[in-house]
Amino acid sequence: MSPRPLALGAVADDYTGASDLANTLTRAGLRTVQTIGVPDPGLALPEVDAVVVALKSRSIPADQAVERSRAAERWLRARGATHVLFKICSTFDSTDAGNIGPVLDALRADSGAPIALVTPAFPETGRTVYQGHLFVGARPLNESPLKDHPLNPMRDADLVRVLARQSAAPVGLVDIATVAEGVDAVTARLDALARSGHGSAIADTIVESDLEILGRAALGHPLSVGASGLGLGLARALVAAGRGSPSADALPGEGVGGHAACLAGSCSQATLDQIAAAEGHMPVLRLDPERLLSDPHAVEAAIAWAAERLDTGPVLIATSGTPEAVRALQARHGGAGIGHAIEVANAATAAGLVARGVRRLVVAGGETSGAVVDHLGLRAFLLGPEIAAGVPVLRTASGPEPMLLALKSGNFGGRDFFARALALMR
Numbered sequence: 181m182s183p184r185p186l187a188l189g190a191v192a193d194d195y196t197g198a199s200d201l202a203n204t205l206t207r208a209g210l211r212t213v214q215t216i217g218v219p220d221p222g223l224a225l226p227e228v229d230a231v232v233v234a235l236k237s238r239s240i241p242a243d244q245a246v247e248r249s250r251a252a253e254r255w256l257r258a259r260g261a262t263h264v265l266f267k268i269c270s271t272f273d274s275t276d277a278g279n280i281g282p283v284l285d286a287l288r289a290d291s292g293a294p295i296a297l298v299t300p301a302f303p304e305t306g307r308t309v310y311q312g313h314l315f316v317g318a319r320p321l322n323e324s325p326l327k328d329h330p331l332n333p334m335r336d337a338d339l340v341r342v343l344a345r346q347s348a349a350p351v352g353l354v355d356i357a358t359v360a361e362g363v364d365a366v367t368a369r370l371d372a373l374a375r376s377g378h379g380s381a382i383a384d385t386i387v388e389s390d391l392e393i394l395g396r397a398a399l400g401h402p403l404s405v406g407a408s409g410l411g412l413g414l415a416r417a418l419v420a421a422g423r424g425s426p427s428a429d430a431l432p433g434e435g436v437g438g439h440a441a442c443l444a445g446s447c448s449q450a451t452l453d454q455i456a457a458a459e460g461h462m463p464v465l466r467l468d469p470e471r472l473l474s475d476p477h478a479v480e481a482a483i484a485w486a487a488e489r490l491d492t493g494p495v496l497i498a499t500s501g502t503p504e505a506v507r508a509l510q511a512r513h514g515g516a517g518i519g520h521a522i523e524v525a526n527a528a529t530a531a532g533l534v535a536r537g538v539r540r541l542v543v544a545g546g547e548t549s550g551a552v553v554d555h556l557g558l559r560a561f562l563l564g565p566e567i568a569a570g571v572p573v574l575r576t577a578s579g580p581e582p583m584l585l586a587l588k589s590g591n592f593g594g595r596d597f598f599a600r601a602l603a604l605m606r
């Protein structure tokens with residue numbers, strides 16, 4: 181029997197962002213699975229309302245991001261998705277070279293969409309958009325910690341301007357006054373912008389009810405671009421239209437046993453605070469990135485350090501550094517490419533931990549999570565309980581031995597995140 185058509189398809193540009201979205205969709209009433217890349221034909225997926233295809237395409241060359249996103253979109257449409265959400269970061273992580281604009285342009289061309297509604301807003305985590313400007317809490321994006329991001333420092337809060345530098349077509353604005361007027365006003369504004377040659381429009385969003393309006397308006401087109409907030413709006417609109425599942429709840433927190441460990445490669449302020457808090461209740465190894473780069477045995481030594489302690493409880497291994505330390509390291513080694521070498525080391529550490537019996541793994545950082553999940557060869561995840569806004573427990577949906585993972589976006593979670601995650605992962 182062929183599976184029933186998907187109510188919603190999503191292409192996510194990183195793995196933590198994908199789990200954030202899958203969490204939101206599940207909680208809003210869509211049964212959801214997260215796949216890593218386009219699923220192989222042999223991968224058995226449960227019957228679901230939504231599939232989030234996770235890519236690691238945020239910080240790769242734009243042409244590769246476009247190619248992978250198009251393949252994911254084709255797969256989702258072949259599974260019956262009439263609307264596809266391109267899931268980007270709620271802090272619009274990108275550079276002038278992309279990859280949000282180039283992927284948006286390509287998916288819009290493929291889907292025949294005249295225009296795509298775009299909003300990274302996620303009010304639950306403090307991301308709002310006003311007059312096209314993105315705020316992180318009370319600060320504009322360019323004054324938030326994102327200005328110091330190791331891979332894509334965000335130094336302009338005006339998203340109409342940011343996206344216009346990346347997209348081939350003009351970018352318009354759906355302002356908050358239009359959103360406040362309701363779905364018909366947003367639809368009319370999108371139509372007018374499309375008629376005047378705009379390919380996309382940044383939509384203002386202050387509170388969750390704005391997202392419900394935007395979700396309903398976005399469903400009138402085949403493509404939209406946004407973070408979990410827009411996912412919430414789309415899911416609520418679909419559930420209201422009878423496309424959800426009464427039993428869409430996350431899985432109960434079934435235990436998998438085994439050892440537990442945490443890995444941090446994110447250098448975001450939230451993660452730095454969480455590592456400091458973890459030092460109060462578990463052994464923490466701060467890996468010196470210089471040593472990682474120069475000593476071929478550094479990863480092995482870190483795994484041995486962990487192996488001596490895992491019998492007595494979870495451990496945390498972190499490469500994360502302060503903005504000053506990151507800048508100094510990048511200056512010494514000539515650029516942000518150094519991040520990739522550190523991701524490779526974190527992935528090798530994860531594999532060593534799993535080989536020593538770790539079955540519950542918390543990873544902080546989107547790129548870091550991508551490197552770890554790829555190296556471990558994990559293919560799909562089912563959704564478990566929510567640890568913090570945007571971060572669910574994930575359970576592997578394939579492979580011989582089940583594992584529980586938490587893939588934390590750098591800026592998400594409170595100070596006690598690692599303890600909370602481990603308490604829910606038994």
Ligand SMILES: Nc1ncnc2c1ncn2[C@@H]1O[C@H](COP(=O)(O)OP(=O)(O)OP(=O)(O)O)[C@@H](O)[C@H]1O
Binds near residue numbers: 500518547
């Ligand atoms: N001490 C360090 N100095 C410089 N770069 C580092 C250091 N430690 C880790 N990195 C690199 O910084 C980057 C952090 O990106 P990552 O996506 O993992 O975290 P994040 O950006 O905070 O999370 P998210 O993308 O979910 O917001 C990775 O490439 C990682 O390898």
Ligand SMILES: O=C(O)[C@@H](O)C(=O)CO
Binds near residue numbers: 194196198268302570
């Ligand atoms: O939208 C967010 O902020 C997150 O899901 C994410 O993508 C960070 O990497």
